[in-house]
Amino acid sequence: MTERSLFQGKATGGPLDGQEIESRFPAGLIVIDRAQKLSGVYHRQHDKGFVYVEDNSWVNDRSKLDQAAASADFDIRSL
Amino acid sequence: MAYAPNALKDLYNLWHQSIPSAVFSGIVSSYVPRRGYHFAANQLPTNDYSRQLAEDRIDIDVDAASALDVSQSTTDMMRVTRRFYDSWKNSDDPRLNNVREVIGTLDGRSVIYMDCQSGEQGTADDTHLWHNHVGVLRRFANDGPTMLAIASVVKGETLAQWLGQTQPEEEDDDMSAIGLEIPVSGIKSWTIPPVEAGPDARIALINITNDSENSQYALRIWINKGEGPGKWSPAPNTQEGGWIVLKSGDRYAARLPAGTSCVSIRRPNPDENYPKFLGNLTWALERGPLIKK
Numbered sequence: 001m002t003e004r005s006l007f008q009g010k011a012t013g014g015p016l017d018g019q020e021i022e023s024r025f026p027a028g029l030i031v032i033d034r035a036q037k038l039s040g041v042y043h044r045q046h047d048k049g050f051v052y053v054e055d056n057s058w059v060n061d062r063s064k065l066d067q068a069a070a071s072a073d074f075d076i077r078s079l
Numbered sequence: 080m081a082y083a084p085n086a087l088k089d090l091y092n093l094w095h096q097s098i099p100s101a102v103f104s105g106i107v108s109s110y111v112p113r114r115g116y117h118f119a120a121n122q123l124p125t126n127d128y129s130r131q132l133a134e135d136r137i138d139i140d141v142d143a144a145s146a147l148d149v150s151q152s153t154t155d156m157m158r159v160t161r162r163f164y165d166s167w168k169n170s171d172d173p174r175l176n177n178v179r180e181v182i183g184t185l186d187g188r189s190v191i192y193m194d195c196q197s198g199e200q201g202t203a204d205d206t207h208l209w210h211n212h213v214g215v216l217r218r219f220a221n222d223g224p225t226m227l228a229i230a231s232v233v234k235g236e237t238l239a240q241w242l243g244q245t246q247p248e249e250e251d252d253d254m255s256a257i258g259l260e261i262p263v264s265g266i267k268s269w270t271i272p273p274v275e276a277g278p279d280a281r282i283a284l285i286n287i288t289n290d291s292e293n294s295q296y297a298l299r300i301w302i303n304k305g306e307g308p309g310k311w312s313p314a315p316n317t318q319e320g321g322w323i324v325l326k327s328g329d330r331y332a333a334r335l336p337a338g339t340s341c342v343s344i345r346r347p348n349p350d351e352n353y354p355k356f357l358g359n360l361t362w363a364l365e366r367g368p369l370i371k372k
Binding site for chain 1: 102
């Protein structure tokens with residue numbers, strides 16, 4: 001009941017390195033590892049798939065995450 | 080323009096309290112094509128599947144989105160989806176009666192779609208391997224008891240535990256308190272009936288929403304279970320040190336842990352780097368039905 005366009009590609013770097021990943025939104029995927037207190041962003045690049053940039057500000061900032069969840073840019077995935 | 084109902088935000092807060100890996104992944108959507116409960120009814124054509132049932136057409140808020148996405152670790156995805164599945168399969172279990180659909184994964188490899196109204200099973204896209212989707216019938220998008228029922232499933236409560244909490248006694252006085260004033264300076268604490276314990280055992284939630292005009296305001300919220308001076312802890316859903324920072328009209332809500340018997344709230348001291356607001360601020364203690372023994 002939820003068929004829609006997904007943005008898919010290979011992840012480079014970070015915790016999902018080498019995996020085929022997907023995002024519902026065009027800018028990429030924010031990943032959160034609450035257990036390890038780590039986070040980062042897989043930025044979607046048209047010719048390179050998703051490229052990881054570590055950014056641990058996401059894991060401790062609820063309001064920042066909520067804003068991202070309300071936007072149409074990034075998907076959010078817990079690890 | 081759709082808005083995200085506070086009741087669905089509260090559902091996420093309750094979810095996160097029982098599932099540590101849970102991360103809020105959205106209520107209002109901008110998927111293309113527009114379809115389903117992440118959109119308000121007035122954003123969708125009348126033939127959309129999420130506008131067909133009576134509870135999706137009559138007595139609804141046409142501006143409210145009505146679905147919650149929560150991402151979790153693979154282990155927690157399987158655990159929570161199993162809890163939804165077991166409740167969905169049990170025709171005696173009423174906790175998902177106001178839910179239209181749940182999507183997730185039972186095995187970490189395949190996606191399951193559960194229609195809680197028709198009983199039909201299906202599948203959906205692979206993003207549901209890492210996020211649960213719960214679509215609530217539109218009439219109940221702002222309904223607190225509906226969200227408490229869903230949260231009970233997420234938490235892993237048995238049906239018996241849930242029914243014990245929700246069947247009211249004949250004399251079930253409402254002990255909730257609203258408009259409790261937070262002083263401008265100094266600490267103020269409130270003794271409350273022990274949460275989920277004692278002769279008046281009920282679940283309890285803190286609710287804070289204030290009009291601070293254009294100002295942000297911060298509060299530090301600590302709780303104690305009557306276990307002594309070294310046993311204070313930050314209230315659930317607060318930042319490090321028990322702080323919350325809210326804008327005018329923002330809502331903070333948290334279910335208090337069992338045994339909590341004191342809530343302490345203060346505003347920032349002059350030397351603390353949090354936004355200060357000198358106007359009137361209040362909070363409310365919301366208590367649920369009497370828990371039957």
